[in-house]
Amino acid sequence: MLSPEENSMLTRVGPGTPAGGFLRCYWQPAALSEDFPTGGAPQPVRLLGEDLVLFRDEEGQPGLLGIHCAHRGADLSYGRIEAGGLRCIYHGWLYDVDGRCVEQPGEPVGSTFHERIRQRSYPCLDVGGLILCYMGLGEPPLLPAYEFLAVPPDQARTSKVLQECNYQQGGEGNIDPVHHSFLHLRFGRSEDDRMSFYGQDPTPTIDPEETDFGVRVYAVRRLAEGRNYVKITNFILPSLYAVTGDANGYSINWHVPIDDVTHWKYQVVFRRNSAPPRRDGGSRSATGYLAVRNRGNRYMQDRDEMKAKTFSGLGMDFQAEDGCVTEGSGPIQDRAKENAAYTDRAIVAARAVLLRGIRAVQSGAEAPHVVREPALNHFPNIGAAKDVIPSEIPWRGYWENETALRENLIAHV
Numbered sequence: 345m346l347s348p349e350e351n352s353m354l355t356r357v358g359p360g361t362p363a364g365g366f367l368r369c370y371w372q373p374a375a376l377s378e379d380f381p382t383g384g385a386p387q388p389v390r391l392l393g394e395d396l397v398l399f400r401d402e403e404g405q406p407g408l409l410g411i412h413c414a415h416r417g418a419d420l421s422y423g424r425i426e427a428g429g430l431r432c433i434y435h436g437w438l439y440d441v442d443g444r445c446v447e448q449p450g451e452p453v454g455s456t457f458h459e460r461i462r463q464r465s466y467p468c469l470d471v472g473g474l475i476l477c478y479m480g481l482g483e484p485p486l487l488p489a490y491e492f493l494a495v496p497p498d499q500a501r502t503s504k505v506l507q508e509c510n511y512q513q514g515g516e517g518n519i520d521p522v523h524h525s526f527l528h529l530r531f532g533r534s535e536d537d538r539m540s541f542y543g544q545d546p547t548p549t550i551d552p553e554e555t556d557f558g559v560r561v562y563a564v565r566r567l568a569e570g571r572n573y574v575k576i577t578n579f580i581l582p583s584l585y586a587v588t589g590d591a592n593g594y595s596i597n598w599h600v601p602i603d604d605v606t607h608w609k610y611q612v613v614f615r616r617n618s619a620p621p622r623r624d625g626g627s628r629s630a631t632g633y634l635a636v637r638n639r640g641n642r643y644m645q646d647r648d649e650m651k652a653k654t655f656s657g658l659g660m661d662f663q664a665e666d667g668c669v670t671e672g673s674g675p676i677q678d679r680a681k682e683n684a685a686y687t688d689r690a691i692v693a694a695r696a697v698l699l700r701g702i703r704a705v706q707s708g709a710e711a712p713h714v715v716r717e718p719a720l721n722h723f724p725n726i727g728a729a730k731d732v733i734p735s736e737i738p739w740r741g742y743w744e745n746e747t748a749l750r751e752n753l754i755a756h757v
């Protein structure tokens with residue numbers, strides 16, 4: 345449970361808000377790179393409550409500008425891509441990717457007025473199948489050297505889906521281990537099927553541990569014959585979650601606010617030594633990034649399926665299951681009315697880290713987990729893992745570092 349003030353502090357993302365200022369301290373995805381081929385059209389993008397236009401110039405450089413032309417406000421997403429940048433179709437002012445106005449063809453010859461015009465602009469980088477942008481003040485920090493951004497393109501699969509709720513709701517679901525024993529439960533699995541472990545022990549020990557990047561969460565389920573099923577997930581500041589992994593890679597859910605009441609869930613699945621598994625095809629509709637099962641069709645819940653196959657009747661579609669419950673708590677969940685329990689320990693820990701970071705930024709300090717020193721831009725302790733281990737082995741320490749993580753997983757999975 346949070347106070348109404350804390351809930352607002354965590355969930356409001358527009359310019360000038362506490363979380364808005366905090367989130368702007370980090371690189372954020374603005375789009376999937378594949379949606380912006382060189383030579384393609386500029387497109388409107390709404391991000392952190394700001395209306396922007398994203399485009400690539402003729403050389404393929406991405407540019408992210410305020411959507412309304414600095415002249416008299418025309419929508420630049422209808423503009424022309426020309427040599428030098430994006431040209432407004434109203435009176436032809438031309439902007440480069442840095443927001444400089446490089447031409448005003450209707451002004452008298454010799455006019456230098458264009459030199460005094462600056463369109464709002466945010467720096468962009470094209471990395472790992474994403475166009476990332478920095479919307480904060482001052483010099484951008486280093487782009488975090490996350491493994492999933494650095495693998496070759498054929499070893500990662502990057503996608504996104506629209507979530508019709510505040511970014512924090514979607515995010516919190518990733519560090520809520522007990523819901524696997526209910527929302528995602530499948531009936532009739534054999535005892536050694538990993539999916540059945542969640543049903544075998546619906547009361548896991550939940551052990552959150554604060555780290556330099558956010559929170560590491562251990563969820564420990566007791567199985568027969570003195571064994572534990574241990575699953576590790578990570579909350580990574582400001583809104584990333586390493587959700588499932590093994591020796592060959594892990595998956596990231598990155599919850600990026602469009603505004604206060606909608607967000608993009610970017611998903612990156614990467615493999616260290618192979619191609620990622622194929623997309624299951626269940627989530628993206630033919631018309632965009634609205635999931636096939638969505639709020640408008642009540643997620644196509646099937647009551648017969650609930651009797652025989654699944655707890656939730658949502659087609660064994662993880663995205664639909666998570667979307668149903670996180671969107672179901674409203675555009676912005678009122679956390680002053682919730683009753684957080686033992687099972688919510690990791691969420692409570694993550695909120696504390698976030699609120700501390702937001703307050704730090706408000707007081708003028710550097711945001712946590714923002715890196716400016718190349719020597720510190722290395723995160724061997726980020727990752728998701730799962731394993732069945734003898735119950736006498738302490739789960740903390742079983743995965744001590746990246747090397748141990750890989751070796752242990754290779755030895756035991």
Ligand code: FES
Nearest residue numbers: 413415416432435
């Ligand atoms: S409004 Fe864009 S050039 Fe005039």
Ligand SMILES: [Fe+2]
Nearest residue numbers: 517523528666
């Ligand atoms: Fe889930």
